[in-house]
Amino acid sequence: MRIKELILLTNNITGTKNFYSTKLGLEPVEERADFISYRTGSTLLTFRLSAIDSPIYHIAFNIPHNKITEALLWCEKNRMHLIPYSGSDLIDFPNWNAKSIYFTDNGGNILEFISRYDLKNAVSKPFGPEHLLCVSEAGIVVDDVPAFAKQFTEKFEVPYYEKQKPEPNFTVLGDAEGLLIVVPEKRKWFPTSVISRKFPVQITFEQAGKDFVFQTHTSTSEGNSGFI
Numbered sequence: 246m247r248i249k250e251l252i253l254l255t256n257n258i259t260g261t262k263n264f265y266s267t268k269l270g271l272e273p274v275e276e277r278a279d280f281i282s283y284r285t286g287s288t289l290l291t292f293r294l295s296a297i298d299s300p301i302y303h304i305a306f307n308i309p310h311n312k313i314t315e316a317l318l319w320c321e322k323n324r325m326h327l328i329p330y331s332g333s334d335l336i337d338f339p340n341w342n343a344k345s346i347y348f349t350d351n352g353g354n355i356l357e358f359i360s361r362y363d364l365k366n367a368v369s370k371p372f373g374p375e376h377l378l379c380v381s382e383a384g385i386v387v388d389d390v391p392a393f394a395k396q397f398t399e400k401f402e403v404p405y406y407e408k409q410k411p412e413p414n415f416t417v418l419g420d421a422e423g424l425l426i427v428v429p430e431k432r433k434w435f436p437t438s439v440i441s442r443k444f445p446v447q448i449t450f451e452q453a454g455k456d457f458v459f460q461t462h463t464s465t466s467e468g469n470s471g472f473i
Contacts, residue, residue: 253302386429
């Protein structure tokens with residue numbers, strides 16, 4: 246699965262621009278008073294202004310598999326707010342054959358740089374913003390994780406991630422190029438104490454040569470997720 250566009254909400258377009266343009270070093274490809282878009286490798290990442298209170302998401306960016314240590318030094322140099330786990334800023338996922346760095350943006354979104362060694366995408370140039378290859382993970386918060394996963398896989402033919410056993414409170418759909426991290430409400434986003442909540446998100450993705458659009462939404466009274 247390839248995530249081609251990801252649309253998230255923000256309460257602060259100016260702060261979002263300052264972070265993604267200044268801290269991450271990305272150039273906006275389109276912006277207005279109520280939204281801003283960035284090209285992160287093969288994914289268009291868009292933030293839309295919203296009055297919904299404090300929307301917080303989890304997203305991960307694939308980076309070249311030989312650049313995770315350089316990426317950590319780059320994050321330290323750019324004074325990212327790193328999120329350690331067990332005393333380390335570099336987190337190993339042996340079951341996924343990957344290593345990650347976690348940090349937050351201006352709005353509290355939980356961002357991740359991840360090197361997936363199965364992808365064999367090494368580069369020689371020093372690490373920089375151009376090495377954000379794509380958005381490879383998007384967190385989705387739902388009422389019933391197993392039911393959502395079953396419906397999603399049947400509708401879009403997206404497989405369960407082969408490296409992660411499905412669980413009632415944590416299921417991963419897709420492959421190393423693009424994953425949905427599906428969790429229920431009130432689960433802590435790894436590796437933080439931030440509680441997962443439902444916020445609108447729209448994902449355009451490619452699966453088996455076809456493009457699809459998936460969207461969750463939140464009503465004014467309660468959170469709901471659904472297909473469009």
